[in-house]
Amino acid sequence: MKRPTIADIARRAGVSKGAVSYALNGQPGVSEATRKRILAIAQEIGFNANSAARALSGARARAVGLTLCRPARILGIEPWFMGLISGFEAELGAQSYALTLQVVASPEQEVEVYRRWWGERRIDGVIVTDLRENDVRIPVLQQLQLPAVVIGGSGEAGAVTQIWSDDGGAITEAVRYLVALGHFRIARVSGVPDLLHTQVRTKAFNQVCASLGLTDAVTVPADYTGEEGSRATRRLLIGGDRPTAIIYDNDVMAVAGLAVAQEMGLSVPGDLSIVAWDDSPLCSLVHPPLTALSRDVSGYGAQAARELLNAIDGRRVGNVQAQTAHLTPRGSTAPPRP
Amino acid sequence: MKRPTIADIARRAGVSKGAVSYALNGQPGVSEATRKRILAIAQEIGFNANSAARALSGARARAVGLTLCRPARILGIEPWFMGLISGFEAELGAQSYALTLQVVASPEQEVEVYRRWWGERRIDGVIVTDLRENDVRIPVLQQLQLPAVVIGGSGEAGAVTQIWSDDGGAITEAVRYLVALGHFRIARVSGVPDLLHTQVRTKAFNQVCASLGLTDAVTVPADYTGEEGSRATRRLLIGGDRPTAIIYDNDVMAVAGLAVAQEMGLSVPGDLSIVAWDDSPLCSLVHPPLTALSRDVSGYGAQAARELLNAIDGRRVGNVQAQTAHLTPRGSTAPPRP
DNA sequence: CCCCGTGACTTAACCGGTCAAGTACACTCC
DNA sequence: GGAGTGTACTTGACCGGTTAAGTCACGGGG
Incomplete structure (x- = not known):
């Protein structure tokens, strides 16, 4: 099935590609009547802008990256990451950003993946977890000027946006x-x-x-x-x-x-x-x-995603503290037997 | 930091963009000496092809999509999906395909996501899990001619590639x-x-x-x-x-x-x-x-990813049976007390 | 009556790759 | 010596959007 392009819409509406672009993006330059007509046609033929073309002409890729650096056998059972991911999604989905995932074996590989993603213009930013002392990823992020938010670690990531809890x-x-x-x-x-x-x-x-x-x-x-x-x-x-x-x-x-x-x-x-x-x-x-x-792990993730979108839009926020974990007593704790 | 393009490489090597493209893609049309020189320059300046430009000129997006349709609270603890995902990754990473993830609330939303991804040319194919009876996603996949592999379900997905276990x-x-x-x-x-x-x-x-x-x-x-x-x-x-x-x-x-x-x-x-x-x-x-x-959940995932890459390359394989689950007896089973 | 400003477009360049078609040169062979 | 065949490139169109710059009609003011 041939996927519709703005040229198709333009033809059907009897206007130029440019006019269609203005109409779809809510920019001035078309009359209200034309805009409505164009939007109706787009709706009717099920138009979705080609993300590659959009990304190519300087705009965003509308995707963010996440690398997971734990052995597969741990990832499966570790609820933490999935909680985070569903938090990210809640926020990213709303802005129709996509989440791109990569499982890696070492922080060095993570760096490689960041470089590649950035070079390929595949993503607009990354979420960094599992911060280490003198983390090799931080200088690379700064060098690439890749928007990022670091989860965990307050102050250790230099100029990169961070989110942490106490x-x-x-x-x-x-x-x-x-x-x-x-x-x-x-x-x-x-x-x-x-x-x-x-x-x-x-x-x-x-x-x-x-x-x-x-x-x-x-x-x-x-x-x-x-x-x-x-x-x-x-x-x-x-x-x-x-x-x-x-x-x-x-x-x-x-x-x-x-x-x-x-x-x-x-x-x-x-x-x-x-x-x-x-x-x-x-x-x-x-x-x-x-x-x-x-x-609230997924809330933590959502907050991180929000900060990342801010960073991508150039609204830098240095350092955000998330909710501190609180004790929830259940049946596994009691006074010790004398 | 300005990201290098093939034009930069071409300038430094004193050849045309086209020659660089041929060299980088292992196509005939350049001498072995020139190819080596170009590859060396690409390596040196850390070149990565812009995926948007590549996707735009008819090639692949080099990404596949996965939608997860379970409430966040289940996803976190359910080892199955993470196992699958790490299996996918093992296979996709090797071919430097990216995995794009989206958490949704219903099969109808999944369909929407498929349509959007396909319209945006964001992905080359999708992995479909949790097949239902008369699944609404199958006709859409066929209509869009979106390469897909369905996990679980043998024969129920019409012409779409399937992988299942007994x-x-x-x-x-x-x-x-x-x-x-x-x-x-x-x-x-x-x-x-x-x-x-x-x-x-x-x-x-x-x-x-x-x-x-x-x-x-x-x-x-x-x-x-x-x-x-x-x-x-x-x-x-x-x-x-x-x-x-x-x-x-x-x-x-x-x-x-x-x-x-x-x-x-x-x-x-x-x-x-x-x-x-x-x-x-x-x-x-x-x-x-x-x-x-x-x-072997992650092996299952790897196999599914392999089949999907086959489907994307136009090598259709109808129906693949994966390993049957086998009983691993441990301490939770014994003869009942009389 | 003419000039200017404005709204509603159109035109065309551009992003960074791919690839068919064209060109230049060397080499072979009758 | 000229035609024929490769090889090693170059050229330029194209993918589908975005956007600066240009065009044109219309209306109002001096």
Whole structure:
């Protein structure tokens, strides 16, 4: 089926291509009557502007890019990204921007993809997640002057727009809550230590534990996968002075930890309290349902997309703080057994 | 930063734009020496062909589209889609095709998105999931002559390329296995009944149960969410003659079912055996780990992407059967207690 | 009556590739 | 020596939009 172009509309309306372009874009230069006639014809023949032609003549590509840098096996089960993506979509769809996705294996590959996308004029901007210390992607974004918004990390991305939430505050709340319940041997299973938000959380965790006099607070690094979550949990629980509460950096590891505890015959929350991060439906799915640090992930995504569209339109906003995760107590936390 | 074009390369190499185009695309018409020189310059200045210009002059957009038609809250936790997506990517990335994503609310919206994408020449083809009976999308795909591959559903999509797996065979295997263990009150919690693969499974389930003389085999429809999975499970377990085994249409509902059983004080697998569909890491994460109908979801996705690229290149292949899901026994199934 | 301003268009260049058709030159062969 | 055949390019049209610049008719003011 031959797809209609503005030339087709022009012919049928008996005007020039230019007039059609003005009419469709709401620009002055055509009378109201002609505009209506042209719009009616466009509607009738199901016209959609060729995005390539539009992009070619200097306009936007009307697409933004997202790279995901986690192994496929983690992506599938990690609710975080899908939550983010559906948030992006809510915002982008409304402005009829498309979202282009690419799964990569390393930050270096991400840089390659950014360069390629930008060179191909395929996208107008990118959303950057999983910020690291001295992230290789930031200088490239600046060099390319590629509009971007960085999720997580406040101030670490130089001049690039950033959106972040106060993870330190959230973890502090979680620790205080556990201490209030009577716990004093609290451990933590963290995500990938290279990631900036992991470091923020670790620092805050150490700080609040120190300030509350919890001397044996320990963080075991893991990688967000269930397997590593199980391994870390096992390591913590077979020790002599085993913790009475564990905080996990995501819900997948928390669920895995719960399974390990059950497998070892420990009761949750009787023998072990569990706090998860990122309250996906997964947390309420298991038994007992997990106490979690909740936040509106898809709202976070929507906000990020909004900021990116701002950045693309040249309205720069330096640094946006999103809602802080708040504690949602459920059945997996209780005072420790005496 | 000004992005380099073939004109820039042409100037530096002292040849015409046309020669550069031939050189970059591996076409005859330039000498080997010139080609090398041009490629070196392209490499040096970091050239990437403008995809809009390329698409405009009749070539491919080098992008394929995927619409996801499930509520955001399900998408996040449903490992199936992310598995598929990472499979697509593995294949598309290798051919440097981009994947464009759109989350929609209804099949009608999906149709709209297809029309828009096609009109905008934004994509070369689409991947269609969640086939329904008399699916409204199929005639539109044919009308637009939009290359497509339909996942799930063999024969129901007319002339469109399809890829499917033998879900009936898989569920038959699961029922036979449970019967061999000694179960005869087997229930099933299904996915959305409108979806074609749900119907295939239901039919096969009823058939094998009838042939094995299981008279009270019942299917409770749900919608793939944890909440519905819990509700359906509760409904099944509070009845008088409660089943000793339940088969779930996805792993999220199976995990929810496990939690309900534990909450009701039933032991799994002692009092209740559980079989999940789509063996994501989630199944091995919980305690006990779930027996599942496994398949290589991301391999399935890769195969679908391959078929789509074939269809785009005009190499039509009618109907491809993917690997049948096979039973992976784990801790959630055992003979029923006498 | 003429000039000027304005609204409603048309014209044509341009974006950055692709590709059919044309050209220039070397080389072979009768 | 001239026709014929390649090879290695160049030229220029074209894809489908956008947009600056140009045209033309009409109306009002001096």
